[in-house]
Amino acid sequence: MKNSKKFIITIVLMAAINAMAGMSWWYIFDMARKEKSSVERLRIDVSATEKRLNNAHSLNNLLKNTEKDAEKISAVFLDSKNIVKFVEGLESLSRKSGVSLVIKSATLPGEKEAEKPKLSFRTKGSFRDLFQHLVLLENIPYQIRFDKVSFTRLEKENWQIDFEITILSYAPHENT
Incomplete structure (x- = not known):
């Protein structure tokens, strides 16, 4: 009976340790999943920000090129001042x-x-x-x-x- 008590205590302890390990693993997995979705949202935000930044640079370059063309066009026209x-x-x-x-x-x-x-x-x-x-x-x-x-x-x-x-x-x- 002593052995059987030791055996039951060992099984209960092993089950408790396994349950704690399982819960710890599930907790860590859940945290990693939440962090992964958080990282994915941040990547999407960074990608969208990069696109907006690229669009802003493209628009800025287009405006600079347009200014040169506008100067050339306005040089062909006279107004009362010139x-x-x-x-x-x-x-x-x-x-x-x-x-x-x-x-x-x-x-x-x-x-x-x-x-x-x-x-x-x-x-x-x-x-x-x-x-x-x-x-x-x-x-x-x-x-x-x-x-x-x-x-x-x-x-x-x-x-x-x-x-x-x-x-x-x-x-x-x-x-x-």
Whole structure:
């Protein structure tokens, strides 16, 4: 009976130890499962944050590239603040081609008018120089319309051209 008591106590102790080991294993497994799901949520959050960050970088790069394009586009348009730049360009073209330039008149529309600026000017020089000036004028970075062009022979070698043009690439300045 002593042996049988020892045997029963041993079995009960072994069962208790096994039960405690099983409960400990289950507790550790449950904690690991919870941590695993927590880690998975964090990975998903990190992935989403990385995507947002990549999208932000892409958008930032796109905006930088767009700024360069916008600067190029706006350089083609004139507004009331930089119409003088156009006249200075005409003067520069006349110097390059060796002709004299006289601005006869300039008409700027009001701020709310839909009309475009008109410019009337005269160039004088040899026919060759005037032709070169005309070619240069056609290739300026602004869109213009020749409303009237009149060639007049003054002397043997000297000619004059009277121009009336409209600046089509004019965008009135808007206060924003």
